[in-house]
Amino acid sequence: MKIAIIVGTRPEIIKMASVIDEIKRRGIDFVVLHSGQHYDGELSDVFFEDLELPAPDYNINVGSASHGIQTGMMLSGFEEVLVDENPDIVLVQGDTNAVLAGSIVSSKLHLAVGHVEAGLRSFDLTMPEEINRMVSDVCSAMYFAPTEDGAINLIAENIPREEIFITGNTVVDACYRNLKIAQRKGIESDYLKAIDIDNLDNILTLTMHRAETVDNKERLTNVINAFKELKEVNIIFPIHPRTKKNLENFGLFKELDELDNVHILKPIGYLDFLNLISKSDLVLTDSGGIQEEAITLDVPALTLRYNTERPETVECGGNILVGTDTNLIVDNVRKIIEDEEFANKMRNAKNPYGDGNTSVLIVDAIEEYYKKGLFNISAPDMIYESFKRKMAVITEDITVDEFEKKYNTAVHLVYDNNKMVFPYDDLNLKDLMITYDEYN
Ligand code: UD1
Ligand code: UDP
Numbered sequence: 001m002k003i004a005i006i007v008g009t010r011p012e013i014i015k016m017a018s019v020i021d022e023i024k025r026r027g028i029d030f031v032v033l034h035s036g037q038h039y040d041g042e043l044s045d046v047f048f049e050d051l052e053l054p055a056p057d058y059n060i061n062v063g064s065a066s067h068g069i070q071t072g073m074m075l076s077g078f079e080e081v082l083v084d085e086n087p088d089i090v091l092v093q094g095d096t097n098a099v100l101a102g103s104i105v106s107s108k109l110h111l112a113v114g115h116v117e118a119g120l121r122s123f124d125l126t127m128p129e130e131i132n133r134m135v136s137d138v139c140s141a142m143y144f145a146p147t148e149d150g151a152i153n154l155i156a157e158n159i160p161r162e163e164i165f166i167t168g169n170t171v172v173d174a175c176y177r178n179l180k181i182a183q184r185k186g187i188e189s190d191y192l193k194a195i196d197i198d199n200l201d202n203i204l205t206l207t208m209h210r211a212e213t214v215d216n217k218e219r220l221t222n223v224i225n226a227f228k229e230l231k232e233v234n235i236i237f238p239i240h241p242r243t244k245k246n247l248e249n250f251g252l253f254k255e256l257d258e259l260d261n262v263h264i265l266k267p268i269g270y271l272d273f274l275n276l277i278s279k280s281d282l283v284l285t286d287s288g289g290i291q292e293e294a295i296t297l298d299v300p301a302l303t304l305r306y307n308t309e310r311p312e313t314v315e316c317g318g319n320i321l322v323g324t325d326t327n328l329i330v331d332n333v334r335k336i337i338e339d340e341e342f343a344n345k346m347r348n349a350k351n352p353y354g355d356g357n358t359s360v361l362i363v364d365a366i367e368e369y370y371k372k373g374l375f376n377i378s379a380p381d382m383i384y385e386s387f388k389r390k391m392a393v394i395t396e397d398i399t400v401d402e403f404e405k406k407y408n409t410a411v412h413l414v415y416d417n418n419k420m421v422f423p424y425d426d427l428n429l430k431d432l433m434i435t436y437d438e439y440n
Contacts, residue, residue: 001029006090006091039064095288186275382439394429412436
């Protein structure tokens with residue numbers, strides 16, 4: 001079996017690291033394709049070093065450009081490599097342009113696509129990431145959903161249940177494996193050493209880079225206004241190049257940089273970042289990965305967004321959406337810093353993303369699929385005359401698996417007391433409402 005792994009940006013490298021390690025550990029043949037979307041050392045090479053990953057076998061070198069150009073270059077670049085390498089499965093991770101391009105190219109080459117972190121939905125189509133993850137979830141053959149919520153989103157979009165694997169999120173593997181290493185090594189960033197973060201109080205780690213936040217002058221201004229009020233809080237801000245460029249273009253960078261409580265530094269490596277957030281009282285972020293890392297490391301998170309494709313973090317009490325509303329930011333930061341009970345409740349929220357063995361579950365599922373010959377994607381040879389979508393309330397004492405076998409059908413949606421639930425093989429359907437497909 002040969003596995004191709006596509007990465008392209010900082011979070012993809014971090015979140016695929018444990019999967020690459022696991023593939024290597026099992027002696028499976030693999031190639032790594034880098035889209036080149038992130039090319040600065042501090043957004044790419046540093047993660048290969050920190051996470052001790054093999055250098056990519058290919059780099060498409062797309063660099064920075066519009067969505068159309070970047071995605072177009074990835075389509076042709078990935079196609080050339082994948083035709084040559086002919087892997088059994090192509091793994092993509094998350095929701096970047098590499099996921100969009102990788103999924104489209106691979107599925108049209110009839111190569112199986114495995115989407116790591118499938119099923120996330122913000123239900124906000126103004127986000128490029130929402131489009132990317134939805135397109136990938138049309139093209140994939142295996143879906144590695146971090147949580148049951150994500151799996152249910154996929155079921156609701158008619159993805160067959162046997163292609164969905166609830167695995168947790170590889171970010172937990174990355175955190176658990178690297179926090180100890182990071183703590184042993186200690187802080188390496190000269191800037192963090194210089195401000196002596198071990199002896200700072202009220203540490204807030206800030207990151208923001210999402211288009212909807214940092215391409216918008218008013219939203220950036222609201223956030224800066226909050227920091228003007230929060231004089232007692234030390235805001236440590238490893239700044240993404242997109243954000244720095246925009247703050248400069250909007251004429252806001254100097255104003256932010258001159259605030260005594262704001263410490264702006266270049267993006268830092270993964271080990272330094274883990275040390276930083278684990279020493280922080282809270283994080284304020286619009287990042288997807290950092291919402292997950294915060295709950296994994298028991299650090300309260302405030303999210304600078306109006307929605308999240310990680311609703312589990314909010315539902316379990318570890319994350320609060322504050323948008324870019326100045327007052328909401330100020331009030332919630334102060335609550336976390338000043339109200340120990342409130343902060344502890346957030347810290348003790350249960351991590352919904354698994355216990356750090358996600359990469360093992362993913363590679364187990366891939367090996368199983370390979371053994372069953374499920375990667376050989378070809379046109380169907382079953383002749384059928386009709387296809388009907390049906391609905392029923394089940395009165396029989398029967399599991400999902402038994403129902404499918406008995407009636408030669410595929411169960412899709414299952415409602416238990418009006419709430420959608422995941423159709424596990426052994427779920428008893430008695431008294432539940434289902435939708436199912438029938439081919440004749
Ligand atoms: C991309 C992803 C986003 C992800 C983020 C992770 C898409 C649509 N966006 O956003 O989902 O959360 O990565 O960090 O795929 N730049 C540099 N050096 C680099 C790369 C970029 O300076 O190595 C600057 C350029 O000015 C560029 C800007 O950052 O125009 C934005 O880069 P881009 O690749 O468009 O997306 P990100 O904002 O990084
Ligand atoms: N990160 C890092 N150094 C930094 C900022 C972030 O190592 O200076 C890591 C962070 O630990 C997380 C990932 O980058 O794992 C998140 O990436 P980003 O916020 O760029 O993207 P998103 O997760 O929103 O797609």
